Amino acid sequence: MKISCAVMVAAQAVAVCAGLTTDAVAQGRPSSAELQAVVAVEAARKAGEPELYALLKTMPKGGELHMHLSGAVYAETFIAEGAKLGLCVASVDAGSPAVPVGQGAVRFVKPSATGCATGQVPASDAFKRQPLYDDLVDSFSMRSFVPTQGINGHDQFFATFERFGSVQGVGGEWLDEVATRAAAQNEQYLEIMHTPPFIKAATLGYKLGWPEGAEHSVTHEQLAQLRDALLKGGLRQEVADDSRALDAMEQQRNEIERCKETAGSERSAGCDVSTRYLYQVLRGFAPQQVFAQTLLGFETASADPRFVGINFVMPEDGYLSMRDYHLQMQMLEYLHSVYPKVHIALHAGEVAPGLVPPDGLTFHIREAVELAHAERIGHGVDVLYEKDSAGLLKDMAEKHVAVEINLTSNDVILGIKGSDHPLAAYRKAHVPFTLSTDDEGVSRIDLTHEYVRAVEEQGLGYLDLKQSARSALEFSFLPGESLWRAKGQYTQRINTCAAAITAKSEPAESCRKFLQENKKAAEEWELEQRLANFEDKLTASRL
Numbered sequence: 111m112k113i114s115c116a117v118m119v120a121a122q123a124v125a126v127c128a129g130l131t132t133d134a135v136a137q138g139r140p141s142s143a144e145l146q147a148v149v150a151v152e153a154a155r156k157a158g159e160p161e162l163y164a165l166l167k168t169m170p171k172g173g174e175l176h177m178h179l180s181g182a183v184y185a186e187t188f189i190a191e192g193a194k195l196g197l198c199v200a201s202v203d204a205g206s207p208a209v210p211v212g213q214g215a216v217r218f219v220k221p222s223a224t225g226c227a228t229g230q231v232p233a234s235d236a237f238k239r240q241p242l243y244d245d246l247v248d249s250f251s252m253r254s255f256v257p258t259q260g261i262n263g264h265d266q267f268f269a270t271f272e273r274f275g276s277v278q279g280v281g282g283e284w285l286d287e288v289a290t291r292a293a294a295q296n297e298q299y300l301e302i303m304h305t306p307p308f309i310k311a312a313t314l315g316y317k318l319g320w321p322e323g324a325e326h327s328v329t330h331e332q333l334a335q336l337r338d339a340l341l342k343g344g345l346r347q348e349v350a351d352d353s354r355a356l357d358a359m360e361q362q363r364n365e366i367e368r369c370k371e372t373a374g375s376e377r378s379a380g381c382d383v384s385t386r387y388l389y390q391v392l393r394g395f396a397p398q399q400v401f402a403q404t405l406l407g408f409e410t411a412s413a414d415p416r417f418v419g420i421n422f423v424m425p426e427d428g429y430l431s432m433r434d435y436h437l438q439m440q441m442l443e444y445l446h447s448v449y450p451k452v453h454i455a456l457h458a459g460e461v462a463p464g465l466v467p468p469d470g471l472t473f474h475i476r477e478a479v480e481l482a483h484a485e486r487i488g489h490g491v492d493v494l495y496e497k498d499s500a501g502l503l504k505d506m507a508e509k510h511v512a513v514e515i516n517l518t519s520n521d522v523i524l525g526i527k528g529s530d531h532p533l534a535a536y537r538k539a540h541v542p543f544t545l546s547t548d549d550e551g552v553s554r555i556d557l558t559h560e561y562v563r564a565v566e567e568q569g570l571g572y573l574d575l576k577q578s579a580r581s582a583l584e585f586s587f588l589p590g591e592s593l594w595r596a597k598g599q600y601t602q603r604i605n606t607c608a609a610a611i612t613a614k615s616e617p618a619e620s621c622r623k624f625l626q627e628n629k630k631a632a633e634e635w636e637l638e639q640r641l642a643n644f645e646d647k648l649t650a651s652r653l
């Protein structure tokens with residue numbers, strides 16, 4: 111819905127009005143610098159996608175709250191690592207006697223003691239045989255994908271993870287890749303989903319089993335007993351393993367990026383991107399494994415502040431994910447009561463009509479919010495198919511439950527795009543939203559691409575994008591207080607830091623002290639400064 115142009119200053123032409131929406135303007139009357147940015151984005155939109163991309167690449171984006179580490183890595187990186195690790199390439203077709211170079215899907219496999227098996231080739235061959243290299247890139251991503259009988263975008267997307275899954279290292283290079291890409295797009299914070307080691311917890315879970323009669327519904331008492339048994343069985347020992355694994359990953363990233371070196375050296379811009387982690391739990395397994403891994407996630411997040419929360423992953427439409435959805439929300443309800451400080455974000459509503467039966471579309475987001483205490487919803491695509499969807503949207507807005515919007519992912523996995531996407535409904539209901547990539551490597555996109563898509567496909571203007579950028583920090587699980595007086599309302603900052611933030615201003619002493627003690631507010635202050643700088647530059651370029 112467009113606002114009346116009467117609120118604009120006369121000098122701003124029609125183009126300004128075209129780029130503004132009531133929701134964005136509800137965040138406060140736009141400044142003249144903001145209006146210049148609105149005009150610039152609208153002009154770039156009309157000029158074409160590359161122009162819009164070039165402009166939005168430099169726009170400060172705050173950060174990203176929905177990205178999976180392995181899915182964020184590009185195929186080219188996996189190929190280089192696979193060659194370095196001495197992996198082999200095999201056909202994904204078990205019946206195929208040899209790697210079908212130039213004509214089929216392939217995957218990495220570990221070599222045997224004697225090397226690559228008959229019909230397989232070394233990954234390093236890809237550097238000498240372009241068709242093999244092309245097959246690997248296509249097999250590890252959505253590039254060149256065309257649906258065929260029995261294989262749709264959903265299948266290809268999730269199949270990629272198994273194909274590059276043999277590339278296992280410390281992960282520092284992956285962190286470097288995502289942080290470097292984020293820095294190049296004016297992002298300052300990443301909340302990365304990652305699965306740390308959990309084999310001991312899972313083994314213990316299977317040893318103890320699942321309470322009898324609790325196949326469809328489980329009580330807090332039953333879960334408390336199971337938790338006691340898991341802790342007695344030594345589950346906490348793996349917490350230290352998980353922290354050590356993250357230490358190694360971060361250390362490797364810091365070395366690659368030369369983060370210890372001072373300015374003017376070869377220190378990478380990626381060093382300045384703050385990262386925190388969401389403990390990723392695999393939901394498509396038996397309840398005893400899911401509960402054990404989730405408990406390990408809560409324990410790890412309680413012990414290691416770098417893990418700021420947990421999330422559940424794997425296809426939500428999978429058999430076990432669907433069968434046990436309610437049960438898994440009950441697990442989270444119980445664990446939230448034991449560990450109330452651990453934040454929860456959940457993939458919920460990443461399903462679409464036809465993918466699952468109609469009943470499967472009616473309750474996932476609501477249970478994630480009401481039972482599992484999710485503070486953020488990932489995807490939320492089926493929201494309008496949920497029971498009392500209007501009531502659910504109202505609840506989300508009132509409780510400040512944000513939705514992480516992944517436009518490209520929803521298109522390639524679910525076939526949902528344009529007016530079929532519920533972003534407009536969320537915005538109309540004032541549910542906070544933030545744009546994210548989900549799996550930028552698999553989709554071969556970046557966050558700027560999603561900003562562009564939001565403008566072109568969803569009709570967002572500069573002020574809406576600015577809201578998304580601010581929400582990426584406001585609804586992050588960073589510790590500390592917010593810079594803003596009311597959650598998600600970017601009109602008034604707290605009194606201590608109420609002074610205007612310009613491209614060159616320094617915080618007053620009391621504000622500086624507050625920012626030192628509150629990481630979230632500090633990142634938000636930094637974003638305001640970057641935004642002021644961006645808008646100033648646009649204004650200067652138009653004068």
Ligand SMILES: [Zn+2]
Pocket residue numbers: 176178457488548
């Ligand atoms: Zn996701």
